[in-house]
Amino acid sequence: MARRRSDFDNSLRDHVKETVTMHRVLEMLSLEPPDRSGKIKSIINHGERTPSLHIYSYHWHDFSSGQRGDQIEFVQQYTGCSYREALDKLSGATTSRTSKRRREWKPPPPPDLTATFDTEPEASPLGIQRAAGYVTAKWPFLTLGDLIDFGVKPCETALWSPHRDMKGVVRGIKIRDVVSNSKYAVTGSKFTGQLYRVRTCPGAPVAIICEGESDLWCLTKWCQQSQFRTLVQPMSLPAGAGTWRTEWHGELESFKTIIVMLDGDIPGQAASKHIMQVLGEARTGSLIPPHGRLAESISEADHWLAPIIRRVLTEHVGVDHISGPGTPVV
Structure with a gap:
């Protein structure tokens, strides 16, 4: 029996x-x-x-x-x-009272894909030309040189984007095929270690959290070209709108204001609401890009984003005397 x-x-x-x-x-x-x-x-x-x-x-x-x-x-x-x-x-309990010893399960250690990324061959001159054309057509605000500066590697038929942890170890690799436009990840990749970023701004009082790699690249380039380059830390969710980890809260403790700027679709706005709730609405705000996605709206950011950042810096953070591209457009 x-x-x-x-x-x-x-x-x-x-x-x-x-x-x-x-x-x-x-x-x-x-x-x-x-x-x-x-x-x-x-x-x-x-x-x-x-x-x-x-x-x-x-x-x-x-x-x-x-x-x-x-x-x-x-x-x-x-x-x-x-x-x-x-x-x-x-x-979190022991179901067997008679068992004197139970095997403890531990999650596997995070992968180290640094060697995988470093040893992947770079693109030939033809591959570089193909990747440059893809970037220009896909994201007119960006160039292939921008992506290379951000750590992206152009390979023969794809762009390899490393996701590193705080020690610089590659824990995940996103691949975008420039021929088929398909996206996938290297087997074993983990993207939950930290929020994705390609530049760090020590001491910046404001953080902007966007959705996806291309949004982050566009936002980072725009910030670098503006008077906000040392005042705003661009970040993005490493695995889309469905991603939020409680361990990321520590990365955001030092920021006085956090702007959540995800896509305008239902998943993006549901994620925005959740992030604001868990981080506390006292120092967070939500913003939808005019065209629904940041990458598609960034060329007009001097008109819609700059005035908002300036107001946040002056009214909530206490930063004055901002000029240049950050000046509000009347």
Whole structure:
């Protein structure tokens, strides 16, 4: 006869399944949040490029393999642990009173992709020409030289964007194919270490959080060309609007004002609302770019963004005597 779980186990199991969301499970396992379509890369087919595992509120479905399950089964599948060990991890309790010793699961260490990035061959002259044309057509405000200055590597048919941690170690690599315009990441990449940035502004009183790499590149270039270059720290969410990690709060403690400027679509505005709530609305504000996306609105930023930053600096931060591109347009 199969051994039945005790009533205590069933009660705890039901409590976990009703209260622990799949998004919380991903955080506990240090996995990337779902993309805009609600999917992550398969935890079963590790070599796939296009995410196929759909994350729902309290269950998951891997379309590449047909497997599905609840939160407990997800932890079992990802870590290889037993049912009880998965339940222990999700509940913070010990489900087996008779077990004298239980195996502790620890998340894998963050990847070091520095060598992968450094050894990827750079583009030939033809590849450079192709990448330069792609950048000009895709983001008229930018040049390939700008991206290279920001640490992006032009390879033969793609742009490689490293995401580094505070020590400069490459933890994730985003790849944008300049021929097909497809986007994907190097296998094993993690983008949850810190907010993405390509320049640091020590002592800057204002931070602007945007959405995505291209928004960050455009904002950084605009800030560098303005009188705000030492007063505003541009940052972006490293994995889109669905990403927010509590460990990022520490990166933002020193800023007096934080402007959240995500896309104007439903996911972007939902994320903006959430970020303002967790950071505190006393020092945060939300702004939607005129054309819905920052990269598409940056060429007009002297007219719509500069006056707002100037007002924030003078009224809330106490910075005076700002001139040049930061001067309000009447």
